[in-house]
Amino acid sequence: MTIAIDIGNTDVVVGFYDQEWKHIFRVPSNLEMETAEYEKRLRDFLLEENVPVPTVRQVVLSSVVPDLTPVILEVFDQFYEGEIKVVDGELLQQLSLGNIDPYELGSDLAANAVGTFDRFQQSAIVVDFGTALTFTSVNDKGEILGVAIAPGVRTAMKSLSSNTARLPEIPLEIPSKVLGNNTVEALQAGIMQGYVGMVRHMVEQMKLEMGETPKVIATGGLSFIFEPLHDLFDEMDVNLTLEGLRVILNKLK
Known part of the structure; x- marks a missing residue:
């Protein structure tokens, strides 16, 4: 199973992929919310949706809210022992995205472009x-x-x-x-x-x-x-x- 995390200005959206997107967790992007509260809401969701967390093989994260990134990374460190890939300018340089500056391009926009062209x-x-x-x-x-x-x-x-x-x-x-x-x-x-x-x-x-x-x-x-x-x-x-x-x-x- 793959977990994709999209930290946006309005919501943090987490998708669980196993041949298709089966479970979508959404919570407001709130810089005042403690890590423990994010973790509690996620655990409640996983329990209600019966998501098999032990089957997670890889996790990828995009964020346009830098101050919230370490909070969400800390949350998922509790569920996943491997490296969480953070899509940033350095990582985007490895893709063939043309002449656009990967350090100025939002990682969510890059994901939209890559996902669309792949399809x-x-x-x-x-x-x-x-x-x-x-x-x-x-x-x-x-x-x-x-x-x-x-x-x-x-x-x-x-x-x-x-x-x-x-x-x-x-x-x-x-x-x-x-x-x-x-x-x-x-x-x-x-x-x-x-x-x-x-x-x-x-x-x-x-x-x-x-x-x-x-x-x-x-x-x-x-x-x-x-x-x-x-x-x-x-x-x-x-x-x-x-x-x-x-x-x-x-x-x-």
Whole structure:
């Protein structure tokens, strides 16, 4: 069994792979949470899901929250005696990712790119609906051509509601129209429908700059909310980052 750990700005996601992704553990990324609490939550999950921990053969970790990395590593040291592979700039240098600086590229974006190319074996665009909304382009050699980053939709909503007086928190729902008749509808129209337009525009522009006909894959927990965009995607895979980490680990053997 392979364990892949993705430490993001919003959540720590842990996937357990045995021929397929069978168990997914998710916990908020909280720098104030003690190691013991992370370990307790993980042990409770393993018990409830009946995950056979003794069968773990390899563990790989990606993190965009450096201060949380040692905490999670300490947690998994309790379950795994071998070396935990941390995907960082030094490790990414060993892969053929093109001219992009591996020390500036987020390890999660690298995993998205590697996982996508492994699946399609052709040029592709990965749209990741996470804390940030990211667009990663890959050519037909598996090299990363470039990345675009925008605030994620939840980030945008929280920023607007927390910095503007009298604006409520907004449900993450796509409104049926762009002319809102109340504050919530107006915010949903501007943000949710606005993101639909932004994603379509960005994908079209990336295709033009790439000069190819790439596959387009969506990932991230919020990808399924944007139903008006589903026709844009050749595939949707919420576990793409985990799969990319697994592929990276196998490439480095």
